[in-house]
Amino acid sequence: MNTRIRKRNTVLWFILTLVLMLFTIAPVVWFMMVSIQPPDVARSGGLTFDFTPTFENYINVFGKMNYLVFFKNSAIICFSSTLLVVLLGSLAAFGFTRKKNRFTANLSSWVLSNKMFPPIAVVIPIYLMMTKVKLLDTFAGMMLVYTAANVPYAVWMLMSFFDDIPIALDEAATVDGCSKPQALWHIVMPLASPGILSTGIFIFVLTWSEFLMALLLTGTNTKTLPVAIAAFINDRGIEWGPMSAAGTSLIVPLAVLFYSIKKYLVRGLAFGAVKE
Amino acid sequence: MKRGPSAIADDLRKNRWYYGLIAPTIVILLLINIYPLLYSVYVSLTNYKLTGVKNLKFVGLKNYIDLFGNVDFLTSMRNTLIFVVCAVSSELVVGLALALLLYRLGPLGNTMLSFFLLPMMLTPVIVGIMWRFMYNYDFGMINFFLSKLGIERVAFLSDSSKAIFYLCFVDLWQWSPYVTLLTYGSLQSLPRDQVESANIDGAGVFRVFYHITLPFLSSTLWICTLVRIMDAIREYDKVYTMTMGGPGNATETASFYIYRQAFKFFKTGSAAAASIILLIITIIISNIFIKRMRKNEYKN
Known part of the structure; x- marks a missing residue:
């Protein structure tokens, strides 16, 4: 078989797998990310990287609750x-x-x-x-x-x-x-x-x-x-x-x-x- | 070989060490699984109510007969069927496809597999919450991307005709890796020489898949199917955390229906009857499974 085509195909498969992988872990990453956001950012969903990480939520959960x-x-x-x-x-x-x-x-x-x-x-x-x-x-x-x-x-x-x-x-x-x-x-x-x-x-x-x-x-x-x-x-x-x-x-x-x-x-x- | 009580007694005496080791497990299962189930059968034949009834009486099969005229119960059974069929079949297809993809990538695939296993280890309750998050109308990630693409936002979980399919999708997300993990493991011992000679003979990718790979994986796929069916048929956690059976009872699965009947409406007798029906269905399916397992065991 033509090795060049095979190589190109492998790269395509790899990219496809990578996309699927991102999709698989995205919800988990987002969920964990929200846990280290300041409460007011988290309240509105926290779909942003623009925040200063804080353990406030953890302190809330383990301390107060x-x-x-x-x-x-x-x-x-x-x-x-x-x-x-x-x-x-x-x-x-x-x-x-x-x-x-x-x-x-x-x-x-x-x-x-x-x-x-x-x-x-x-x-x-x-x-x-x-x-x-x-x-x-x-x-x-x-x-x-x-x-x-x-x-x-x-x-x-x-x-x-x-x-x-x-x-x-x-x-x-x-x-x-x-x-x-x-x-x-x-x-x-x-x-x-x-x-x-x-x-x-x-x-x-x-x-x-x-x-x-x-x-x-x-x-x-x-x-x-x-x-x-x-x-x-x-x-x-x-x-x-x-x-x-x-x-x-x-x-x-x-x-x-x-x-x-x-x-x-x-x-x-x-x-x-x-x-x- | 002689049979009869004396032979059995003989066998018990001779092997008492082994039977003695097995006995505690059997006792605890009889006590905490079988006895309660028998008790449940009894409850299902009475007018038992959790809040207490003045005259507890035997009502025969009334609870069962009533259930078959009960729209809510039938809806919950239908939802369970939809959930099992859609979730399990899509998991098999996606899981197997992913396994083949990873197999094709060689050693790199093995490393990537670890990442794909992530959803599988998550607590179902957390998965439900996480996807409630994902599906959220205002700030959910899916709607975020949809609006970026200029597509109108979707109120996923409040669409009564489609919500059950969105639940299936979450199950697909969580459990396709299960199929992937098992089939990827089996693929490692796929007879390469067969595949190569088929390739030399000019067989295309699909023919190789259909005639070599698929038959080779059939026993693993069979196990995946049944394990996933048994799991999907009892679906409860995600329903509880994502929709509470709603909107209306559009996503109420059998387990959730029984839970509500027993612990929210206190109709214990009727709930027990419904649970026995679910149990019978499960036993029929599990028997197929166990027969298959034993066939495998004799092969080893």
Whole structure:
């Protein structure tokens, strides 16, 4: 093929991709930009570079509006449920990958099917039940709900990691005198630890972003960040400045975590069905 | 192999270590997913109201039958269908096209991919707010550029006939990268020799795509489709932050309808019935998905 045409085409493709990329990131950049604008610039949309950067919106949000409380709530709920999810998920994933028969295959499919249920269908009865057992608006309640919601994801993602560790390895360990729990704890877990860590991060990101359940099941004691931010939208209109400051502070930690597991993202996002 | 209770007991005893590891997960799912759903089925058969009813009674399938005559419910189902079909199909096309584009760019494409992933990691609530911003009539970025180009401003989210499509567009913006990420990953193992020999034989770009690339990506695309359908069918966050179902109920999705019925109008019985209908639809689709997943698993 004519290399000159090919080169020219590549340049054209590159420019097209660049335009698409700008379009993809423009809303995010604008949103973050508004968060460092003086409130009066932000109020009128802030579609301008003509301003002196200020942290006034952040001071507003974290100082006057006490956003640290929501941060703390989100952190408590996300950390505790992620830990529980990863613990339960690793044990189950180990069981599923080391004992493969028709029964466990059906059971693991059933576990995954739990992730398919629309949250709105689960949240109505959970609301009624939690009201009865006084778990509504408590950290323990939210932790349990998020654990059940995310453990299927974790099991499937972890299964893809445990599958990469040859069974021969833990069999050899048992032959050498390790008990089964020891083989799991000393041989398999350390090898799976990168997978376990990235699963944990993935689950954390999911929980951090969850809105519907948090909206209905949390209250004054446990309100999480997404719910607090959505509350900026009210009848009096929207205060763009403080809201974009609150929003930015919510998504920046997510971005860091998300990019840290980029390599393993595909597995998580496809329930372990596609491996790169 | 012998079957029956004794064989099962035998199996349980022999493998109790493995089953014991799986058990806690199963228990928590039964307790916090399955039991509530069964309870919801029960609620859907009663006249339950969140504010409390004097005589709670069993009304049979009345809630379900009423729903099928309820215009608001049917509208919300229609909106959900529009949303799922438009959003998912456009995501597949755009996502795949972008993946091919990045693949064509070689190592440079891999670097650029990272930037495209940005929308995907954003919290849906924030995405909704961000695009409410973008769509704003007075100072939104889109209207800003439209007015610069001399085109009249558009009141995107208050146009009841088109608002749902503008919501789809936001979903497209957020989730095409998902399709891109997965298909781009699969493209790395595309058999190059096949493509090259097809090129030598004079096959054009489209024929190569249709006969080699597309079949090669089919299982990945299949997974993308179903994951995106499952996600789009429960759409709630963006509706809540962008339109609150409005104007009127033009953008009210099934999840949002159920939420309003249950927690704004306190018609718990009816809302539970609607959620069970949504659940059944979801289960049917997810079964296709899981069958496909297991086929993949046996292949590995």
